[in-house]
Amino acid sequence: PxxxxxxxxxxxxxxxxxxxxxxxxxxxxxxxxxxxxxxxxxxxxxxxxxxxxxxxxxxxxxxxxxxxxxxxxxxxxxxxxxxxxxxxxxxxxxxxxxxxxxxxxxxxxxxxxxxxxxxxxxxxxxxxxxxxxxxxxxxxxxxxxxxxxxxxxxxxxxxxxxxxxxxxxxxxxxxxxxxxxxxxxxxxxxxxxxxxxxxxxxxxxxxxxxxxERVQRGAAASAGASEREKELEQRLEEKERELRDLRRRKAEREDGDDALREAEARNAELEDELDNVKGLLEDNMDEIDRLKNIVQQRGSDKAEELENENYELREKLRAQDDLVSQLQDDRDDLQDALTELQLRLEELESRRHAESIERSHSRAALLDEQEAHEELEDEVNQLRDRVAALMIELQGKEDEVEQGRRELDELMEEHKRVVDVVENEWRGEVEEARGQADELKDVLAERDGECEKLRMHVADLEHETDELHLKFEGALEQLEGELEERTREVEERECERAVEGERKEAERAAG
Incomplete structure (x- = not known):
């Protein structure tokens, strides 16, 4: 073809x-x-x-x-x-x-x-x-x-x-x-x-x-022509050696091209691996952002829930404090009333003791005094029962307030513990993701170094290829010049042969 x-x-x-x-x-x-x-x-x-x-x-x-x-x-x-x-x-x-x-x-x-x-x-x-x-x-x-x-x-x-x-x-x-x-x-x-x-x-x-070869056939006519032919043969052999040298250089250049193709293939492989590493790094960064968002969302939701519970407990505690204050006021009022009744009872006792002397004065007055004394004792007993009930109720309210305070403390401890756990989990995940990102960055830097070495190797191969190309151009120009010179020599030889032939023809015609 x-x-x-x-x-x-x-x-x-x-x-x-x-x-x-x-x-x-x-x-x-x-x-x-x-x-x-x-x-x-x-x-x-x-x-x-x-x-x-x-x-x-x-x-x-x-x-x-x-x-x-x-x-x-x-x-x-x-x-x-x-x-x-x-x-x-x-x-x-x-x-x-x-x-x-x-x-x-x-x-x-x-x-x-x-x-x-x-x-x-x-x-x-x-x-x-x-x-x-x-x-x-x-x-x-x-x-x-x-x-x-x-x-x-x-x-x-x-x-x-x-x-x-x-x-x-x-x-x-x-x-x-x-x-x-x-x-x-x-x-x-x-x-x-x-x-x-x-x-x-x-x-x-x-x-x-x-x-x-035609010149060689006429070599017997002149001894100098034989030397000229030998010189031409030597030049032909030299040109053949130059051609063989050119073929050898071309083979070396093809070997350099194979090395260049191998380096380019390796460079492409490293580029693909570099793209994969960059993709993994981007995926890890996205995963880190996603974990941060999840942790922040989870922490904010849990914190908001705990804040709501804390607010409700504080409201209950405030209501119980108000109730305890009211009960304490009621207890103080009852205590004052009891004190007043005791004073009245002591007054009645003193009056009774004073009036016992005058019992003999009137039987009817004595009966009235006993009835009044019994009424006062009943009233005192009722007040004592009421005070005891209020004391029991006050003690229950104080127990409820103490229980509410203990629950509030437990909730505060739970809130603190949950916040610490969330922070530790987030910190561990973030540290792990940062470690992976650092490893990927190291791998990325290593791949960049290999790519740079391959680029330098490719540049060296291209430089060698350019040098071989220049040598090839120079050898080809030299070969062309030699061929032109040889052509001129052959033409001169032909002219000499033509002149020699004309001379012989003239001699034969003259003879």
């Missing part, structure tokens, strides 16, 4: 397959190379207009190369992607056809028209199809424009992939890790793009190797 095809919106992108490099050894390019026609793209003033891609409003969407933010504003359907992928597939050709000198389409940069070459044996002993000797000239303006069109089409496919990957990340990744994940994916896609550029450069190296 074409590695340039954009993924459909319903498909999940796979980095393990898109980032794997094929074997970059020379002569191992048997895979197809996509060279789309220029007519399929509309290139105007440096802008790339993909075929049949519509925006949200139904108008065509113009994309500026290098700007991936505009992809989020266009509605790319699966049908459009399939049609665009079909255009890419229609222009595919094989490396064997390119090596045999066939035309690989109007978008090809390596066109070498000429008759079919004959098979030659290379240094490794294998028979390869060598192109007919032809003069390798510099790329024309049209070929360069076609090459730019191909690169823009590949850039568009990569932008599509970035668009779909950003949509996938928006649904899967946490908010705090979204930037890191996007940067990681962009770096991986850039590595894939550099890999495709290396494949194209390897294709160019393969063509240059064929040219070198």
């Amino acid at each position: 074409n590695s340039h095809d954009p993924t459909s919106p319903g498909e999940e992108p796979s980095f393990s397959s898109s980032l794997s490099h094929p074997d970059f050894s020379l002569g191992s390019f048997a895979s197809g190379i996509s060279t789309p026609h220029r007519s399929n793209l509309n290139v105007t003033a440096g802008y790339l207009r993909p075929p049949r891609l519509s925006g949200r409003a139904g108008s065509s969407s113009t994309l500026v190369p290098g700007s991936a933010s505009q992809l989020g504003k266009a509605s790319v359907t699966g049908k459009d992607v399939e049609e665009y992928a079909g255009l890419l597939h229609d222009d595919e050709v094989t490396a064997e056809e390119a090596a045999m000198g066939d035309s690989i389409g109007p978008g090809s940069v390596l066109d070498t028209p000429g008759p079919k070459p004959k098979g030659v044996r290379t240094r490794s002993g294998t028979v390869t199809a060598a192109a007919a000797p032809s003069k390798v000239s510099k790329l024309t303006l049209r070929d360069q424009e076609k090459h730019i069109d191909n690169l823009k089409k590949e850039n568009f496919s990569i932008k599509l992939r970035v668009h779909f990957l950003e949509d996938q990340l928006a649904r899967m990744a946490p908010d705090q890790m979204d930037a890191a994940l996007k940067q990681n994916i962009n770096l991986k896609i850039e590595v894939q793009q550099r890999g495709m550029e290396i494949k194209k450069l390897k294709k160019l190296v393969l063509s240059l190797e064929h040219e070198l």
Whole structure:
């Protein structure tokens, strides 16, 4: 399948397959190379207009190369992607056809028209199809424009992939890790793009190797040409070593990406655990508030009930005190009356004693005196009975007042005991809840520390990834410069061979 095809919106992108490099050894390019026609793209003033891609409003969407933010504003359907992928597939050709000198389409940069070459044996002993000797000239303006069109089409496919990957990340990744994940994916896609550029450069190296083989066939004509070819072979070996070094660095970078993904997974796990701990802490704080409300409500209700009972008992005690005061007043009145009666009785006794002397004076007066004395004694006895009854009643009231005071004291003690129990229960529950909250805060601080360590580790991995990316860019630029230099050397060699051929032709014509 074409590695340039954009993924459909319903498909999940796979980095393990898109980032794997094929074997970059020379002569191992048997895979197809996509060279789309220029007519399929509309290139105007440096802008790339993909075929049949519509925006949200139904108008065509113009994309500026290098700007991936505009992809989020266009509605790319699966049908459009399939049609665009079909255009890419229609222009595919094989490396064997390119090596045999066939035309690989109007978008090809390596066109070498000429008759079919004959098979030659290379240094490794294998028979390869060598192109007919032809003069390798510099790329024309049209070929360069076609090459730019191909690169823009590949850039568009990569932008599509970035668009779909950003949509996938928006649904899967946490908010705090979204930037890191996007940067990681962009770096991986850039590595894939550099890999495709290396494949194209390897294709160019393969063509240059064929040219070198043609140069080797004419090595017998000049001893200096053999030394030049050996130098070119050494440079080819050096470039192969550089390519192997690049593959090794890429493998190391993939290992760093695995560590980064592991750190991100651990960070996400710690974030979830941190959220759980925060939830437990909030639940405990809510439980503490609920217990406080319950204790306060219970204490206020119990206190109000005890206050009401205390008020009722105080009212009863006040009424009993009033009754005791009234009984004491009645007792004092009766005591005064009894005292008065006793005085009257003593007066009567004295009168009786005084009148006993005069008994003989009148029998009738004596009888009247006895009757009066008996009446007074009866009245005194009644008063004594009344005083005794009042004393008994007073003693009962005093006992009731004492009982009421004892009950009031007991209620006050009960009220104090209940208040102490409620305060102790509330204090114990609150202390326990505070202890749990402190433990959860400690766990939360520990999780925050682990998250901070993981963030620092992720930052270090990103820094290492950036350094590897810069090294890769530098090596790629150096490789491109070497390839350009080698191309110029091959062109110079071809010019020398052409001059030598013309000289030989002139000598034969002169002979």
